[in-house]
Amino acid sequence: MAPKAATGRTSRNPDLIRGVGKFSRSKMYHKRGLWAIKAKNGGVFPKHDPKPAAAETPAKPPKFYPADDVKKPLANKRKHKPTKLRASITPGTVLILLAGRFMGKRVVFLKQLTSGLLLVTGPFKVNGVPLRRVNQSYVIATSTKVDISGVDLGKFDDQYFEKEAEKKKKKGEGEFFEAEKEEKKVLPDDKKDDQKTVDAQLIKSIEAVLDLKTYLSARFSLKSGMKPHELVF
Amino acid sequence: MPFKRYVEIGRVALVNYGKEYGRLVVIVDVLDQNRALVDAPDMVRGQMNFKRLSLTDIKIDIPRVPKKKTLIDAMEKADVKNKWESSSWGRKLIVQKKRASLNDFDRFKLMLAKIKKGGLVRQELAKLKKENAA
Numbered sequence: 001m002a003p004k005a006a007t008g009r010t011s012r013n014p015d016l017i018r019g020v021g022k023f024s025r026s027k028m029y030h031k032r033g034l035w036a037i038k039a040k041n042g043g044v045f046p047k048h049d050p051k052p053a054a055a056e057t058p059a060k061p062p063k064f065y066p067a068d069d070v071k072k073p074l075a076n077k078r079k080h081k082p083t084k085l086r087a088s089i090t091p092g093t094v095l096i097l098l099a100g101r102f103m104g105k106r107v108v109f110l111k112q113l114t115s116g117l118l119l120v121t122g123p124f125k126v127n128g129v130p131l132r133r134v135n136q137s138y139v140i141a142t143s144t145k146v147d148i149s150g151v152d153l154g155k156f157d158d159q160y161f162e163k164e165a166e167k168k169k170k171k172g173e174g175e176f177f178e179a180e181k182e183e184k185k186v187l188p189d190d191k192k193d194d195q196k197t198v199d200a201q202l203i204k205s206i207e208a209v210l211d212l213k214t215y216l217s218a219r220f221s222l223k224s225g226m227k228p229h230e231l232v233f
Numbered sequence: 234m235p236f237k238r239y240v241e242i243g244r245v246a247l248v249n250y251g252k253e254y255g256r257l258v259v260i261v262d263v264l265d266q267n268r269a270l271v272d273a274p275d276m277v278r279g280q281m282n283f284k285r286l287s288l289t290d291i292k293i294d295i296p297r298v299p300k301k302k303t304l305i306d307a308m309e310k311a312d313v314k315n316k317w318e319s320s321s322w323g324r325k326l327i328v329q330k331k332r333a334s335l336n337d338f339d340r341f342k343l344m345l346a347k348i349k350k351g352g353l354v355r356q357e358l359a360k361l362k363k364e365n366a367a
Contacts, residue, residue, distance in 0.1 A: 096337070106337075144338040215341045233337050 083116025088141040092148035095120065096140040096220045096233070102129050104219035108146050108202060115158045123199035126206070127217045131195055133161055142233045146212070147205040151198055238288040240269065243295045245313055246286040255326070257317060258286070259308070262298050270298065274305050291316055 012031050013021040023031065038045060089095070093109045095118070107129050110119045118136055122129035206212050222228065238244070244260045253276065262270035264280055271286070272278040278301075293311040295304060308314075317323040335343065 094338070142337045144336060211342055211345060212338070214345070215338055218341065220337070230333065231337075232334055 082114075083112070083136065085112050085118075086136060086141060088143070089118070089136070089139075090145065092146045094142045094144040094146065094216070095134075096142060097129075097134060097138065098140060099138045100134075102132075104221055105129050106142070106216050106218070106220060107134075108148070108206075108216070109141075110148065110151065110156070110198070111153050113156070113158050117158070119153070119156055121195070121198055121202070122216070123202045123206070124195050125199055125203060126213060131156065131191075131198060133158075140233055144212075144215075146202065147208075148202070150201040150205070153198075155194070238290060240283065240288065241292065242297050243293045243307075245289050245291040245293065245317070246271070247289060248281070248285055249287045250285045251281075253281075257289075257313070259293060259295070259304065260286075261295065261304070272301070272304055274301070274308065289317070289322065290320070 013023050013028055016022055021028075029035065034045075040046075089109055089112075091109060091111055095107050095109050097103060097105050097107055097120075105122070105127050107120045107122055107127070110121060110131075112118055113133065115133075116136070117133040118139065119131065120129070120134045121131045124130050203213075206216065240260060240263065242261060242263075246258055246260060248254055248256045248258055256273060256276065258271045258273045258276065258281070260269045261272045261278065264270055267284075268280050268282055269286065270278060271281045278298075291311070291313055293307045293313060295307045299307070318327065
């Protein structure tokens with residue numbers, strides 16, 4: 001029809017109160033120009049043929065009718081909200097990891113991924129932490145920041161960190177008795193190169209600050225007399 | 234062991250309990266056996282129990298319940314701020330505050346500095362011991 005119908009579809013009849021318009025039916029008839037449409041069409045409203053109905057494919061009768069009525073579970077349309085990033089965590093913040101293999105390591109925050117996890121790197125050369133995903137809850141954010149402006153993080157997303165789909169092995173009896181081939185998961189070279197490019201930029205900004213490199217290579221631990229609730233990070 | 238610091242009008246005291254903890258105030262009047270009227274340049278004048286006050290050595294010259302302006306001028310004249318910050322008590326408090334506000338990185342740098350200092354001291358000590366032994 002007229003392409004302008006969608007744009008600026010406001011009502012010509014302002015509300016006095018919810019449910020009560022300012023203008024009467026006859027006034028609205030005049031306002032909408034229905035008299036002009038009728039006049040153009042010879043005294044009657046123009047008739048439009050109904051759209052041809054889509055041909056209905058004959059539905060196949062189901063193979064199986066359950067004996068009792070089966071209740072359908074209610075449809076759940078709830079969606080997760082994107083994980084809120086703590087205000088203290090900004091790109092370049094030094095974080096302290098609290099759990100896992102790299103517990104206590106001080107690490108540089110790069111960006112938050114769409115899954116809500118934080119992308120983080122040691123840098124690898126400094127403290128052995130590779131490009132890794134980490135949950136916000138297992139992290140203390142310090143107020144130390146590293147300049148991260150020169151680093152390109154476009155190619156890192158959750159897909160990058162997905163496990164490789166394991167090829168299905170056919171079970172043969174012989175293989176059970178043989179010593180299982182130890183498949184050491186070797187990191188592919190392109191991932192190693194990614195680590196190197198990201199770290200090259202970072203290490204330059206880290207070495208610009210005195211003692212920051214030794215700081216990042218040391219682990220954090222609570223010593224005697226340190227009260228976590230009184231410490232400023 | 235006579236008393237050296239007296240409660241009097243113009244005595245500067247440190248608040249050691251409550252909402253105003255850590256603030257330097259001046260006693261401008263004594264209300265009764267237990268309470269004083271207390272004032273500071275950036276505070277609304279109010280009463281405080283003596284138990285909440287720790288008297289300092291500093292005293293300023295003011296009339297009883299001075300106007301705020303008079304109080305501020307008297308404090309400037311007596312140079313309360315600098316006297317306090319150069320006294321050993323005042324310096325200790327400043328150091329405590331600094332230590333509490335240290336960043337994780339600052340604490341690390343502090344540790345490195347302590348180790349370095351300890352190393353130098355031990356070097357000198359070793360030298361002196363050697364000289365003594367010889």
